[in-house]
Amino acid sequence: MLEIYYDKDANLDLLSGKTIAIIGYGSQGHAQAQNLKESGLDVIIGLKEGSKSKTTAEDFGFEVYNTAEAAARADIVQLLIPDEVQSAVYKNDIEKNLVEGNALVFSHGFNIHFGQIVPPENVDVFMVAPKSPGHLVRRMYEEGRGVPGLLAIEQDYTGKAKEVGLAYAKGIGCTRAGVIKTTFKEETETDLFGEQAVLCGGTTALVKAGFETLVEAGYQPEIAYFECLHELKLIVDLLYEGGLGNMRYSVSDTAQYGDITVGPRLINDNVKAEMKSVLEDIQNGKFARDWILENRANRPLFNALTKKDEDSLLEKVGKKLRGMMSWIK
């Protein structure tokens, strides 16, 4: 049954007098730390020796410690470093500094769900996962808005993990938009599926295929870029604001006819069967194993495929055209 929580359901006072260590000051780390601080909470930052993020965190007024010391000083330790390094950092710096009744927090369930981190039984383990890139977690909070989030409780040693988790979600602004209760398994599998099949992988593959089809047919790359990438943002804004109906209200009837008759020719039963297979690889641990091994091998596939896209005509044309639009950072 759906459990969804808003500001009125969360009590920030549960976090007063507690020190929250944010480990990592990247996309999620800077956003969650800054939002929590502006929500009136006591936040410190934990970083590795020689971290590039140290000065940025200090410039915002944070006290920065090495990872182990930050964990030792905190009641609540939120791991916001990349998933692929969390297990080693946890083993080296965090595990020995957790004491009874502390909370270990995540924003994605990968390492708990796939057994890469096994916390002691005498701490709370929960997840507050914003459904948004970190920079928008921050921007929306600053604008008095918020992004939705998910809350999952893996261990409730203190008996207060859910209330503390909701307070944390309120501190970063997620209860303004709605926080849904889930499990580590559901968050991990749906998040990986979403980023692979739709949000990142599905979208970039669709954009590239559309751009290449037009360019290979002899059309100007700049027009193909505006059509297949630039305008996508404007269409997605309409979907975000009011669903399919809102987008279809704003586009021409000609576009809507093409949308409803031609879209399903492309995203057809074969694509859905492939999506199912992608989901199975997530559920059976194949994707997790591949990603862990890819990192142990120093990312040969990750680097080669990223470089190929960086060198593509789509990226070169986009850079040139965006350079003419001063409002795009």
Ligand SMILES: NC(=O)C1=CN([C@@H]2O[C@H](COP(=O)(O)OP(=O)(O)OC[C@H]3O[C@@H](n4cnc5c(N)ncnc54)[C@H](OP(=O)(O)O)[C@@H]3O)[C@@H](O)[C@H]2O)C=CC1
């Ligand atoms: N990115 C996002 O928007 C989202 C992320 N998440 C989850 O949030 C968590 C954090 O992800 P994200 O914010 O993308 O992470 P980032 O890649 O942005 O994290 C960068 C930070 O981690 C530090 N770091 C990098 N490598 C190491 C290391 N080996 N040891 C110690 N510190 C290190 C960096 O230090 P330095 O500056 O020195 O390099 C920097 O402070 C993950 O669990 C992710 O799945 C969940 C929802 C969305």
Ligand SMILES: CC[C@](O)(C(C)=O)C(=O)O
């Ligand atoms: C879509 C990518 C994401 O899952 C996110 C921003 O929510 C991520 O892990 O970065």
